[in-house]
Amino acid sequence: MQISGISVVVTGAASGLGEATARELARRGAKVAVFDRDADKGERVAADIGGIFCQVDVTSDDAVAAGFGRARDAHGQERVLVNCAGVAPAAKTVGRDKETKQPRLHAMHQFEMAIQINLIGTFRCIAYSAFGMVGLDPFEDGERGCIVNTASVAAQDGQIGQAAYSASKGGVLGIALPIARDLMNDGIRVNTILPGVFKTPMVSGMPEHVQEALGAQVPFPKRLGRPEEYAALACFMVENPYMNAESVRLDGAIRMAPR
Numbered sequence: 001m002q003i004s005g006i007s008v009v010v011t012g013a014a015s016g017l018g019e020a021t022a023r024e025l026a027r028r029g030a031k032v033a034v035f036d037r038d039a040d041k042g043e044r045v046a047a048d049i050g051g052i053f054c055q056v057d058v059t060s061d062d063a064v065a066a067g068f069g070r071a072r073d074a075h076g077q078e079r080v081l082v083n084c085a086g087v088a089p090a091a092k093t094v095g096r097d098k099e100t101k102q103p104r105l106h107a108m109h110q111f112e113m114a115i116q117i118n119l120i121g122t123f124r125c126i127a128y129s130a131f132g133m134v135g136l137d138p139f140e141d142g143e144r145g146c147i148v149n150t151a152s153v154a155a156q157d158g159q160i161g162q163a164a165y166s167a168s169k170g171g172v173l174g175i176a177l178p179i180a181r182d183l184m185n186d187g188i189r190v191n192t193i194l195p196g197v198f199k200t201p202m203v204s205g206m207p208e209h210v211q212e213a214l215g216a217q218v219p220f221p222k223r224l225g226r227p228e229e230y231a232a233l234a235c236f237m238v239e240n241p242y243m244n245a246e247s248v249r250l251d252g253a254i255r256m257a258p259r
Helices: 016-027 039-049 059-075 108-133 163-184 209-218 225-237
Strands: 007-011 031-036 052-056 080-083 094-096 103-105 145-149 188-194 247-250
Touching: 007 016, 007 052, 007 059, 007 108, 016 031, 016 039, 016 080, 016 225, 031 039, 031 059, 039 052, 059 108, 080 108, 094 145, 108 145, 108 163, 108 188, 145 225, 163 188, 188 225, 225 247
Parallel strands: 007 031, 007 080, 031 052, 080 145, 145 188, 188 247
Antiparallel strands: 094 103
């Protein structure tokens, strides 16, 4: 699929991997809708790339429907959806209070939040987007659309404290094949990226020595991933019509240790 001239939706596009992807797609000529909860940052990104901002909470049917409606009114039906919206909670199944050293149960609302945003939110956006894509005229090879989802290396080797995060991202990884099969007769492809340790706003807020230590764990290149590298892979998945139901680790060959 040629990126130039098509309509694209990127969730979580106000920062990090989503922002880099939105910028790269726009640089290649796409009409980009920036979906995010953060209106200030989202508006700035959209203005920079000549796109449109849609304030969207992916846990809400109404917000997602309104976001796609606004994006389609401005740019027409999207051919591409890139799902980057997500959170990364950290808590042990049973932890210890730092002061009293007493056992502490994992907060169930925190686990549910990770599932609601990372997994159900991703599926919600897929369903709404694919519902619109199926009505598009196909290209010469029958292709109508492409969906790229963001899982994580934690889907396969989650660390201590990542039960909620790993469960949500494992779900994102697991839904790619059945959804690709659901949509195969409609010419819509579904692929998944599993990023390693990237220099996103969350990591950038850590002390420099912590960032250097994280980067040193990567076999090669010994550094944190750059959001632009994620964006390049997302664009490759869009452009290559034979990429379907694939999951690709983008991690410099890191395999996460228990902690």
